[in-house]
Amino acid sequence: MKSEHIPKATIGRLAVYIQVLENLLRDGVEVISSEKLARACSVNSSQIRKDLAYFGEFGVRGVGYYVQELISSIKESLGIDRAWNCALIGVGNLGTALLKHQDFARRGFHVKAAFDCDPDKIGKEITGMEIVCPTHLKERAPELGLEIGIITTPPDRAQRAANHLVEANIRGIINFAPARIQVPPHIPVEYVDFFDHLYSLAFQVSLGDNN
Template identity: 45%
Template sequence: MFKRFKIPEATIGRLTSYSRFLKEADEKGVTTVSSQQIARATGVTPAQVRKDLAYFGEFGTRGVGYNPRELYNYIMKILGLDRRWSVAIVGAGHLGTALSLYKGFAERGFDITCIFDADPEKIGKKIAGLEVRSLEELSQKVKEYNVELGIVAVPAAAAQEVVDIMVGAGIKGIINFAPVNVSVPEDVVIRRVDLASQLEYLTYHLGETR
């Protein structure tokens, strides 16, 4: 029901921050939090918190606040995180290895279940307990492990080919770390993580003070 409207992308990112704060509050035994408290903990304004939540319906009690556990559960449902997701990584270089070892995925419900590479020297190696497999095995393993999400951690020149293989195997959501735009069919969601653009947020803000 709450998904009828087009939600700004930045709202999704903030919901993630709110949910982390709400989880911590709940774990500490807190039973009520205000939009001011959520705002302070996540670095936004209270008005922004209320606006973001308003996209999804009525929450909390005016003048009282929100129950952290209830709001957390609701946000996790909005984000599609009321279940676990099986994730495949393609690329067993430094970035793919770092992502395989990244502790932050499992705690949000993302299980890295398979790792692939085209390099015969990497195939068969173990990373984070998983055997690196050849791209030829991708389609079969995606079925075996019910993989729905894929992470592309290969050089720019190989990215489109890898994405095509992922899409062909039925993967519906892809994160692309390669510094290149790739195309996917309309029913596949793709997101490019541009590492340089992260630095550009800094230089923009530092520019403000020059």
């Protein structure tokens, strides 16, 4: 069961749970108690139970959680038990790094097309993928089954990239560019701004300096 009323913080913690559980599975752990899982995820056990309760009943009383089963259940709940085809716009340093990041495909997110408006980049290949002008995104999207857009352009080009994605009927966008974009309300947008985290960290460190 999915609900739009599930807090974003819960979704974020579920992603952490998956990461921790996958590491446990690689270490040969098949069953884990809620207390041990909570410590590994840096939360309390009641928080884990509350987060999982949004999607159903998990775990066995007196036993704990079966790791593989819990991974599969969380992935199904989040909608990541299937492959998602992605388009990336902006093949600069960050875009290139993301294209080379092998964890994308391993986690079910397959970057099927790379776009850039720089004439010096168009036609070149990166990780075996030809860089194409974004004006061709609309025609490429249906044939490649593109559903998610990844924006890694400079800030002044982010809106134009978003417009191309909207015209191509992309269903959701993750924006790494340090700029806000305008899209129709039915298209969810997630922003990834490293400076948000740096500002937050600097504030926390400065609090320690003042104590």
